[in-house]
Amino acid sequence: MATGRTHRPATRSRGIPEATVARLPLYLRALTALSERSVPTVSSEELAAAAGVNSAKLRKDFSYLGSYGTRGVGYDVEYLVYQISRELGLTQDWPVVIVGIGNLGAALANYGGFASRGFRVAALIDADPGMAGKPVAGIPVQHTDELEKIIQDDGVSIGVIATPAGAAQQVCDRLVAAGVTSILNFAPTVLNVPEGVDVRKVDLSIELQILAFHEQRKAGEEAAGDAGVVPPVAARKQQHATGSADQGPDGDVPAVMPA
Amino acid sequence: MATGRTHRPATRSRGIPEATVARLPLYLRALTALSERSVPTVSSEELAAAAGVNSAKLRKDFSYLGSYGTRGVGYDVEYLVYQISRELGLTQDWPVVIVGIGNLGAALANYGGFASRGFRVAALIDADPGMAGKPVAGIPVQHTDELEKIIQDDGVSIGVIATPAGAAQQVCDRLVAAGVTSILNFAPTVLNVPEGVDVRKVDLSIELQILAFHEQRKAGEEAAGDAGVVPPVAARKQQHATGSADQGPDGDVPAVMPA
DNA sequence: ATGTCTTTGTGAACGCGTGCACAAAGATGG
DNA sequence: CCATCTTTGTGCACGCGTTCACAAAGACAT
Numbered sequence: 001m002a003t004g005r006t007h008r009p010a011t012r013s014r015g016i017p018e019a020t021v022a023r024l025p026l027y028l029r030a031l032t033a034l035s036e037r038s039v040p041t042v043s044s045e046e047l048a049a050a051a052g053v054n055s056a057k058l059r060k061d062f063s064y065l066g067s068y069g070t071r072g073v074g075y076d077v078e079y080l081v082y083q084i085s086r087e088l089g090l091t092q093d094w095p096v097v098i099v100g101i102g103n104l105g106a107a108l109a110n111y112g113g114f115a116s117r118g119f120r121v122a123a124l125i126d127a128d129p130g131m132a133g134k135p136v137a138g139i140p141v142q143h144t145d146e147l148e149k150i151i152q153d154d155g156v157s158i159g160v161i162a163t164p165a166g167a168a169q170q171v172c173d174r175l176v177a178a179g180v181t182s183i184l185n186f187a188p189t190v191l192n193v194p195e196g197v198d199v200r201k202v203d204l205s206i207e208l209q210i211l212a213f214h215e216q217r218k219a220g221e222e223a224a225g226d227a228g229v230v231p232p233v234a235a236r237k238q239q240h241a242t243g244s245a246d247q248g249p250d251g252d253v254p255a256v257m258p259a
Numbered sequence: 260m261a262t263g264r265t266h267r268p269a270t271r272s273r274g275i276p277e278a279t280v281a282r283l284p285l286y287l288r289a290l291t292a293l294s295e296r297s298v299p300t301v302s303s304e305e306l307a308a309a310a311g312v313n314s315a316k317l318r319k320d321f322s323y324l325g326s327y328g329t330r331g332v333g334y335d336v337e338y339l340v341y342q343i344s345r346e347l348g349l350t351q352d353w354p355v356v357i358v359g360i361g362n363l364g365a366a367l368a369n370y371g372g373f374a375s376r377g378f379r380v381a382a383l384i385d386a387d388p389g390m391a392g393k394p395v396a397g398i399p400v401q402h403t404d405e406l407e408k409i410i411q412d413d414g415v416s417i418g419v420i421a422t423p424a425g426a427a428q429q430v431c432d433r434l435v436a437a438g439v440t441s442i443l444n445f446a447p448t449v450l451n452v453p454e455g456v457d458v459r460k461v462d463l464s465i466e467l468q469i470l471a472f473h474e475q476r477k478a479g480e481e482a483a484g485d486a487g488v489v490p491p492v493a494a495r496k497q498q499h500a501t502g503s504a505d506q507g508p509d510g511d512v513p514a515v516m517p518a
Numbered sequence: 519a520t521g522t523c524t525t526t527g528t529g530a531a532c533g534c535g536t537g538c539a540c541a542a543a544g545a546t547g548g
Numbered sequence: 549c550c551a552t553c554t555t556t557g558t559g560c561a562c563g564c565g566t567t568c569a570c571a572a573a574g575a576c577a578t
Contacts, residue, residue: 015476017564017565018564018565019564019565019566020565021469021472021473022465022469024468024472025462025464025465025468025469026449026465028468029447029464030449043524043525043526044525044526044527045525050449051449052449052451054566054567056566056567056568056569057565057566057567059525059526059527059528060527060528060565060566060567062526062527063526063527063528067526067527069525069526069527070525070526070573070574070575071524071525071526071527071572071573071574071575072523072524072525072526072573072574072575072576073524073525073526073574073575074524074525074526075526087472088468088471088472088475089471089472089474089475089476090468090471092475094467094471094474096467102366103362103365103366103369103370104363104366104370106362106366107361107362107363107365107366108463110362111362111363111463113447113463113464114464114467116464117464117467117468118471119467119471157474157478158467158470158471158474181474181477182470182471182473182474183470184463184466184467184470188288188372190285190289190309190310190311192311196477198470198473198474200466200469200470202461202463202466203284204367204370204372204443204461205284205288205372205373205375205376206281206284206285207443207459207461208353208355208373208376208378208417208443209283209284209287209347209349209376210280210281210284210459211417211441211442211443211457211459212347212348212349212353212377212378212417212441213280213283213346213347213348214441214457215348215353215416215417215440215441215457216347216348216351217348218440218455219416276534276535277534277535278534278535278536279535302554302555302556303555303556303557304555313536313537315536315537315538315539315558316535316536316537318555318556318557318558319535319536319537319557319558321556321557322556322557322558326556326557328555328556328557329543329544329545329555329556330542330543330544330545330554330555330556330557331543331544331545331546331553331554331555331556332544332545332554332555332556333554333555333556334556
């Protein structure tokens, strides 16, 4: 039963903290928006607000990358965009395969944020022979039999699993065997992978359940004194953002409905 | 600077740590599977393996709920399923609205995991008048104008945002004003919400970037060739390639669904 | 240059989460 | 009823992540 482990217990090196890595994409997005508005520099305070984090945290995060700021001024937007992109490995091309082209797989294939940052959909794969050849997001779906060949030919190292739960582990095993070392799992299952393979999971059901927990707590709190529940209607005191002509950060869009 | 808060800073909840709450759905899933196989009891070791966590962690997690196990035997599956369900608030009905019926929204609407655990799609909402009335997953799409009415009439407290980034904040504001206090955000934007409203975000782009970071580090372990790309602005400062770090997913996971 | 003002970078304290290791609790068998 | 074996529940220590608070660094004005 040497199936390997699912999670890695600790961070054994003195690299960038995992928590920081997880926030870098957030900073990058905010910086990209500033860049498009031709803002030259930004302070930790401003950028932190845009990214929704604490400014001290942001400065500490950046300190792990090096000293890229100028005291009394702030950070050079363009320069920082480059540094973070490089740190995240976005200056290179990352071919990705998506396995399981159902509703979700199709949505992912159409996701604009893919190409925008060095990620390229190398192939769409599905087990249904009927899907073969059928184009989704302009890319013809290929049958599972081609999986190994595709991964090896294109040097794919990142795989996205969007299959039903029952097929996930099997697909995962094939991906790993073929050379994939990073997996983004949308199937509601715990994947078993050997050492050295990264797995990140995205699970709608779990997120909803966590929200339900807090929701229940909020509701059950009214028993004790006043409190907490937000008034049903209009209670917003905070407002912000640009009126209506909100120039979208364009960069990424979740899902669209093109071809 | 109204820096929107995404998560609660401290958990003054019922004493159950946030990290534990995030794992309860995982245990519940594993337990449900056991239940369907009519397994009467399970040890912390077995259940932990099924959920992909450490057995000590699992026991500690359960200890926050109470002493539901029997020493020398293990946990009663059915009983535990009930206790966790109740703790998560899944014994009641949670009407949910999905705003933005593009590819992703449609995928979410079709997601089977919804109904399975107390969540019910109360309505599908889209800004495109052309979508109105069109059935998706057996539910007719309604126009944004109906948003407030739907939320109030059905007592919806959980909203899912699957719109393009540009519309997310606006939709969020309307949801909150109408009474929604928990939001699951799929749009790649930082949402600004008033105190008391929970927001969880699911961001494909961020997940991929985190994977890319680890992938790059794995690859760069021996060959550290800078692609030769030069920083945009002439800003030349010293920069040092970070050695290595680690691959550690986990911690706080976003989410989504299968196909 | 010198002084003032702004903002970064970080040392240090604190709190949360994790995992170890073991005593307590109960089952099981003689 | 006692001995032994299994498995839980948890005290404790450790490490990561967050936050505070401030000295250092540089911009800018005089």
